[in-house]
Amino acid sequence: MKPRVAVHKFSSCDGCQLAFLNLGETLLKVAGLVDLVHFAEAGPVAPEENVDIAFVEGSVSTPHDLDRIQRIRANSRHLVTIGACATAGGVQALRGLADAKEWVTGIYASPEHIASLDASTPIAQHVKVDLELWGCPVNGRQVLGALRALLSGLMPAGEEDKVCMECKRRLAVCVMVAQGAPCMGPVTRTGCGALCPAYGRDCYGCYGPAENANTVAVSRRLKGLGLMPREISLRFLSINNGAPAFREAGLAANELDDE
Amino acid sequence: MSEARAISIRVPVLARVEGEGALEIDIADGRVAALSLRIFEPPRFFEKLLEGRSYAEVPDLVARICGICPVAYQMSAVHALEGIFGIDPGPWVRAMRRLIYCGEWIESHSLHIHLLAAPDFLGFENVIEMARDHPEEARRGFRLQALGNDLIRLFGGRSVHPVGVRVGGFHRAPTRDEVEDLQARLRTALSDARSLVAWTASLPLPEDTQAFTCVAMRHPHEYPMNEGRIVSDRGLDIGIDAYEAHFAEQQIAHSTALHSLLHGQPYLVGPLARLNLNRELLPEAVAGALDATALRIPSSNVFHSIVARAAEIYYALLEALRILEDYDVPSSPFASTRPRAGTGFGCTEAPRGLLWHRYETDPTGSIRRARIVPPTSQNQARIEEDLRRSLEAFGLERSEDELRRRGEAVIRNYDPCISCATHFLKLSVNRR
Numbered sequence: 001m002k003p004r005v006a007v008h009k010f011s012s013c014d015g016c017q018l019a020f021l022n023l024g025e026t027l028l029k030v031a032g033l034v035d036l037v038h039f040a041e042a043g044p045v046a047p048e049e050n051v052d053i054a055f056v057e058g059s060v061s062t063p064h065d066l067d068r069i070q071r072i073r074a075n076s077r078h079l080v081t082i083g084a085c086a087t088a089g090g091v092q093a094l095r096g097l098a099d100a101k102e103w104v105t106g107i108y109a110s111p112e113h114i115a116s117l118d119a120s121t122p123i124a125q126h127v128k129v130d131l132e133l134w135g136c137p138v139n140g141r142q143v144l145g146a147l148r149a150l151l152s153g154l155m156p157a158g159e160e161d162k163v164c165m166e167c168k169r170r171l172a173v174c175v176m177v178a179q180g181a182p183c184m185g186p187v188t189r190t191g192c193g194a195l196c197p198a199y200g201r202d203c204y205g206c207y208g209p210a211e212n213a214n215t216v217a218v219s220r221r222l223k224g225l226g227l228m229p230r231e232i233s234l235r236f237l238s239i240n241n242g243a244p245a246f247r248e249a250g251l252a253a254n255e256l257d258d259e
Numbered sequence: 260m261s262e263a264r265a266i267s268i269r270v271p272v273l274a275r276v277e278g279e280g281a282l283e284i285d286i287a288d289g290r291v292a293a294l295s296l297r298i299f300e301p302p303r304f305f306e307k308l309l310e311g312r313s314y315a316e317v318p319d320l321v322a323r324i325c326g327i328c329p330v331a332y333q334m335s336a337v338h339a340l341e342g343i344f345g346i347d348p349g350p351w352v353r354a355m356r357r358l359i360y361c362g363e364w365i366e367s368h369s370l371h372i373h374l375l376a377a378p379d380f381l382g383f384e385n386v387i388e389m390a391r392d393h394p395e396e397a398r399r400g401f402r403l404q405a406l407g408n409d410l411i412r413l414f415g416g417r418s419v420h421p422v423g424v425r426v427g428g429f430h431r432a433p434t435r436d437e438v439e440d441l442q443a444r445l446r447t448a449l450s451d452a453r454s455l456v457a458w459t460a461s462l463p464l465p466e467d468t469q470a471f472t473c474v475a476m477r478h479p480h481e482y483p484m485n486e487g488r489i490v491s492d493r494g495l496d497i498g499i500d501a502y503e504a505h506f507a508e509q510q511i512a513h514s515t516a517l518h519s520l521l522h523g524q525p526y527l528v529g530p531l532a533r534l535n536l537n538r539e540l541l542p543e544a545v546a547g548a549l550d551a552t553a554l555r556i557p558s559s560n561v562f563h564s565i566v567a568r569a570a571e572i573y574y575a576l577l578e579a580l581r582i583l584e585d586y587d588v589p590s591s592p593f594a595s596t597r598p599r600a601g602t603g604f605g606c607t608e609a610p611r612g613l614l615w616h617r618y619e620t621d622p623t624g625s626i627r628r629a630r631i632v633p634p635t636s637q638n639q640a641r642i643e644e645d646l647r648r649s650l651e652a653f654g655l656e657r658s659e660d661e662l663r664r665r666g667e668a669v670i671r672n673y674d675p676c677i678s679c680a681t682h683f684l685k686l687s688v689n690r691r
Binding site: 015020022038061094136139198199204239 | 302303304313323324325327370374378386388397398404423425663
């Protein structure tokens with residue numbers, strides 16, 4: 001019997017599922033290797049089936065989500081989160097830092113019809129996650145790599161290096177040194193291929209915190225480049241604001257003194 | 260009944276894009292007594308999370324509203340912000356914005372035609388099944404989708420949430436070598452697109468003519484993408500800053516997507532509306548490919564949207580080739596920016612239709628307020644109207660399975676950003 005795979009969606013933009021849907025003919029090969037049991041955007045709908053690997057996109061943000069993720073976990077041998085929403089709560093986790101009730105009433109005339117939790121949280125806050133794929137969005141190389149490794153019975157090695165390392169390998173000019181750009185590369189996990197610096201701009205941290213991220217040193221450097229404490233805070237409190245290393249650094253940046 | 264519970268309060272600021280949906284129909288005495296397309300996608304409150312952020316962050320943040328059409332969100336946003344700051348980025352940026360938009364139309368339309376819509380008409384559950392019987396057509400679709408993605412990648416490094424767009428232009432200009440490589444592939448793809456137009460028109464599409472209002476942008480000299488006025492086929496002709504005087508959104512109890520109405524009535528946005536309102540602006544080749552089919556434009560069968568998407572893919576390939584002819588690397592790929600306080604509007608043609616943004620900034624360029632009206636909320640009232648008429652014309656005495664399939668095809672045909680959700684469609688038919 002072919003291994004069974006599911007792709008689930010929670011609160012998200014659908015962009016990480018495109019890592020599969022943009023595979024082209026490779027998608028047909030994947031469908032030959034595994035049984036795609038549930039993948040609503042591609043067609044198959046069977047969310048309650050047992051599977052070997054469940055890929056989960058999106059964050060937990062409604063009362064219904066709380067129940068759904070428990071059942072997915074119970075039905076899945078391996079659970080893999082794909083992308084910033086599933087892995088760190090997504091950009092929408094910013095509502096956990098704001099007055100969530102005020103946000104609902106500010107947008108909807110009849111907020112009683114909106115079922116929304118006060119926080120948008122990563123999957124791992126609710127169930128055990130076997131593998132986390134970071135990135136906003138994840139790419140085809142990441143999801144195929146994970147699928148391949150898990151099908152071979154292996155847990156893939158995580159990419160935890162900093163974007164800076166990738167920049168050096170690509171021989172990209174450092175935008176922080178050359179342009180004084182407020183680059184997040186020194187604290188951000190690689191996996192994107194150092195896209196932003198290669199395109200002449202600052203990394204904005206969409207792959208989340210790297211291992212041993214020295215956020216204090218980077219905050220000081222950003223201050224040295226002329227950023228105000230609030231601006232430094234927003235650099236951390238963005239796409240991956242729910243990742244602990246970035247959340248702490250973002251909140252701490254507001255306290256940066258004028259030494 | 261959820262209809263009776265509908266709430267008609269004007270919502271000043273709104274958020275969210277769709278996701279999970281369900282269709283509920285009540286049939287009584289052989290008529291649809293009540294029908295609702297329920298949308299459950301949890302709101303993500305984008306308008307609120309933009310407040311207090313710098314204008315420079317906006318293109319990266321609004322991209323996250325939609326993984327399939329991030330460029331559209333970036334385009335409407337940069338135009339609105341440049342309007343506030345009084346920036347004219349010049350002809351190179353203008354042309355290249357059209358080019359990256361061509362990439363998104365090609366990618367999004369190809370994905371919709373092949374992965375989402377065509378299996379409905381050919382009787383398959385999904386593209387994987389369809390590819391077994393129609394391998395050439397599936398491969399052609401994948402090739403076009405990949406080419407669209409690569410056009411976006413040319414400026415943005417990746418096709419989902421591309422990193423190259425900024426207020427004032429682009430972070431980086433493509434090199435001549437990169438452009439030449441793509442030109443060759445664009446030329447090769449022309450025959451794919453021509454045959455795609457003929458193929459979509461030959462699909463067994465339901466004959467389902469209805470009266471509805473089309474709304475699209477219109478530009479005097481070109482098929483609309485980034486600029487123009489908002490027009491309808493019932494005489495509307497307004498500047499984008501007058502949008503709120505004519506279009507109003509209301510919250511419906513069964514949906515987290517707000518319903519948008521034009522003078523209180525449903526309307527259609529998207530490829531068929533664009534084509535119906537702009538057909539004389541198509542180049543000879545595309546008009547000819549359409550004329551060679553049985554289809555007549557303007558069309559009042561919304562199922563012709565799939566043909567309109569194919570025609571727009573063909574158009575976007577030709578337009579990309581035209582833009583890249585005589586490509587030059589500019590001295591700077593962006594105009595410099597000096598923020599100021601003000602209110603600005605951006606309206607562009609996303610693959611699924613009109614995408615309208617309004618921003619208010621403070622003197623430093625920080626966002627005070629944002630309002631975003633996505634195409635899906637504009638089409639939602641029309642989808643419900645279409646479902647009701649389509650299913651009655653189809654025959655309500657049919658089996659629940661047939662009604663469900665037809666209902667799903669109607670919804671999918673609009674390419675709502677809830678495409679994924681419409682696969683979740685749970686049909687409950689109550690007969691009395």
